[in-house]
Amino acid sequence: MAAPQQQKLKVNGPVAVTANRLTDGAVVWRTKAGGWSVELVDAAIVTTADAALALLAEAGKRDLDAVGPYVAPVTVDDQGTIGPGNLRERIRVAGPTFELPH
Amino acid sequence: MYAYDEFDRAFLAERVAEFRDQVGRRLSGALSEDEFKPLRLMNGVYLQLHAYMLRIAIPYGTLNAAQLRRMAHVARVYDRGYGHFTTRQNIQFNWIKLEELPEAMASLAEVGVHGIQTSGNCIRNVTTDQWAAATPEECDDPRIWAEILRQYSTLHPEFTYLPRKFKIAITAAGHDRAAIKVHDVGLRLHRNEAGELGFEVLVGGGLGRTPFVGKSIRPFLPARELLSYIEAIMRVYNQYGRRDNIYKARIKILVHEIGAEEFSKAVEAEWAAIRDGALHLTDEAIAEIRDRFIYPSFETLENEPAALTEALKDSRFATWHRNSVQAHKVPGYSIVTISLKPVGAPPGDATADQMEVVADLAERYGFSEIRVGHEQNLCLPHVAQKDLPALWAALEAAGLATPNVNLVNDIIACPGLDYCALANARAIPVAQEIAKRFADLDRARGVGRLHINISGCINACGHHHVGHIGILGVEKNGQEFYQITLGGRADEHAQLGTLLGPAVSYEQVPGLVEDVVDTYMELRAGPHELFIDTVARLGVEPFKERVYAAH
Incomplete structure (x- = not known):
């Protein structure tokens, strides 16, 4: 399976644009203001392919803050709470699913 | 241990300085990501799901105490306090910050350690038997030859942009602990009837999307001809290997498509033209490498004191x-x-x-x-x-004496979806859950030798194809599923596992593996018959019938 960045864009629900922060690789989300945030709650959410592609195109114009932007599914519940839309994104948001060695 | 010389130390220091400059230019915006990515990859720096990952080469799996201590230092200061040892005898740090990477690399370089050629389409770290120079089974120290290949292949300009990555493994013992038959080139060091040292050369092995067991193209290559013959192989691969399709670019595809015999003929023709040239290893050159390996001064002791x-x-x-x-x-x-x-x-x-x-x-x-x-x-x-x-x-x-080596919970697992940007499914938690099912080590010992290998995607870093029980994570409609194979093995009798049946869910895997093991315990001819031998004797059908009836 191709990585998300290489997939043909299909939008069947709410999505956001995500990437990794250049300096440390941390997961970041494209905001409505055109910046990046480590908080998913700050993400700009869109629901159409055209809007997602526009958000992605804007995000890709400058690669000094974030690397490898792509469109990722998110969930938005009745209260408007935003969550990651699949397991991959859940892991990116919350970290590995097991206790790390310590 | 091999003693690095001033050339090695100076080279690594220069390389770190170069990378420090590259990182600085990337952070300042002077380099774009497209320009920087190949540079960081050449130094073993990947960008994974939630952080940069630094892969460090451990040449032929040999470390000294100072080097391991320095890795601990890097783990503690620049990472999250741990490291992950890989199926290529390397170590990976999963949480390194780009801005701190040059310092971490400088620290590692002080003890002769680096990440060069742990990524990219080049000759990767040459692997070998971890019991080298200790096991009574071997005919020579395979690390001598791995070191010769290391020196030859490091930054080799002709082989820096191969069609795809290239992995070489060497064994010098009858029992293969280096999995040479599933490498691009596998080298079996042995002596011929005249007592001369040489290699059986296998090519075209590999796992991943299209797994193959390597084919023998030369039963005996005099050891001193190693480099010229490898160069001939590399040249044939470089010339004919496909560059138009990443999935068909490994040498195994070339060998499969033209056949081992044709491939061998091409190599022999190339070799005939270069075998007496500069790559012919003289006794002096071999002795020089050999002399730089410092062996322990063993005391005169008796067994079983x-x-x-x-x-x-x-x-x-x-x-x-x-x-x-x-x-x-x-x-x-x-x-x-x-x-x-x-x-x-x-x-x-x-x-x-x-x-x-x-x-x-x-x-x-x-x-x-x-x-x-x-x-x-x-x-x-x-x-x-x-x-x-x-x-x-x-x-x-220190929690390091679990007596489960080669048992059912001595599981090989790649980082999987918990870390890896390529993965489709998790591997580590699956391994953890299976291991817990066999936490009673008396039970695990009763089962005997059984290798479970888990990969989180088709790239097969967890070597699932050659696990006695192989587990491959796939993704279907956003859910993790796992394909199970039985009967694979990575040793001198290497073979690929046979698919047991339909893929099962994440939650079903531990129970299914337990059922496979229970079925083996019922069907085996006796405690002397290992799992792998029972599968070889009966095939997968009896396992399939029992296991899928239960799920």
Whole structure:
């Protein structure tokens, strides 16, 4: 399976644009203001392919803050709470699913 | 240990300075990501799901105590306090910051360690038997030849942009612990009837999307011809290997498509033109490399000293000894495997504290030498038998004496979807859950030798194709599913596993594996018949019938 960045864009629900922060690789989300945030709650959410592609195109114009932007599914519940839309994104948001060695 | 010289040290220092400059230019915006990515990859720096990952080469799996201690330092200062030993005898740090990478690399370079050629379409770290120069089985120290290949292939301009990455493994023992038959080139060092040293050369092995067992193209290559013959192979591959399709670019596809015989003819023709040239290894050149390996000054000792005999009365020590200690070629010494598979822990991970403990113990009891095996365990290759009780006690205190080497919970697992940007499914938690099912090590010992290998995607870093039980994670409609194979093996009888049946869900995997093991226990001809032999005798059908009826 191709990585998300290489997939043909299909939008069947709410999505956001995500990437990794250049300096440390941390997961970041494209905001409505055109910046990046480590908080998913700050993400700009869109629901159409055209809007997602526009958000992605804007995000890709400058690669000094974030690397490898792509469109990722998110969930938005009745209260408007935003969550990651699949397991991959859940892991990116919350970290590995097991206790790390310590 | 191989003693690096001033050339190596200067080269690494220059390389770190170069990378520091590249990182600086990337952070300032002078380099774009497209420009920087190939540069960082050439230094072993990947961008994974939630952080940069630094992969460090451990040439032929050999480390000294100072190097391991420095890795502990890097883990503690620049990462999150642990590292992950891989199936290529390397170590990976999963949480390194780009802005701190040059400092981490500079620290590693001080002890001769780097990430060069741990990524990219070049000749990767040459792997070999972790028991090299210790096992009585071998005909020569395979690391001599791995080091010759390392020096030859490092930054080789002709082989820096191959069609795809290229992996070489060497064994010098009858029992293959280096999985040479599933490498691009596998080298089996042996002596011919005249007593001369040489290699059987296998090509076209590999796992991944299209797995193949390597084909023998030369039963005996005089050892001194190693480099010219490898160069001939590389040239044929470089010329004819596909560059238009990443999935068909490995040498295994070329060998499969034109046939081993045709490939061999092409190599022989190329070799005829270069074999007497500069790459012909003279006795002096080989001796020079050999002389730079410093071997332990072994004492004159006897096997089974009184201290060991007395300690074996302790059943816990005796259990560990039976499982983790192997015969050494020198009387009075043993090879010790240190399991990095404590039940329920991520396979292959070691904390900075544990690395320091192993480094200390290697200094105290093992001539400062540590090895990494492709099974993701560590090894102290030279331990006096009289020291085994004290070594065990110290390992036990550090959580490093789990006596499960080669048992069902000594599981190989790639980082999987918990870390890897390529993965489709998790591997580590699957391994953890399976290991817990067999937490009763008496039960695991009753099952006997059984290798479970888990990969989180088709790229097969977890070597699932050659696991006695292989588990491949796939993704279907956003859910994790796992394909199970039985009967694979990575040793001198290497073969690929056979698919058991339809893929099962994440939650079903541990129970299914348990059912497979229970079925084996019922069907085996006796305790002497290993799992792999029962599968070979009966095929997968009896397992399929029982297991899928239960699920």
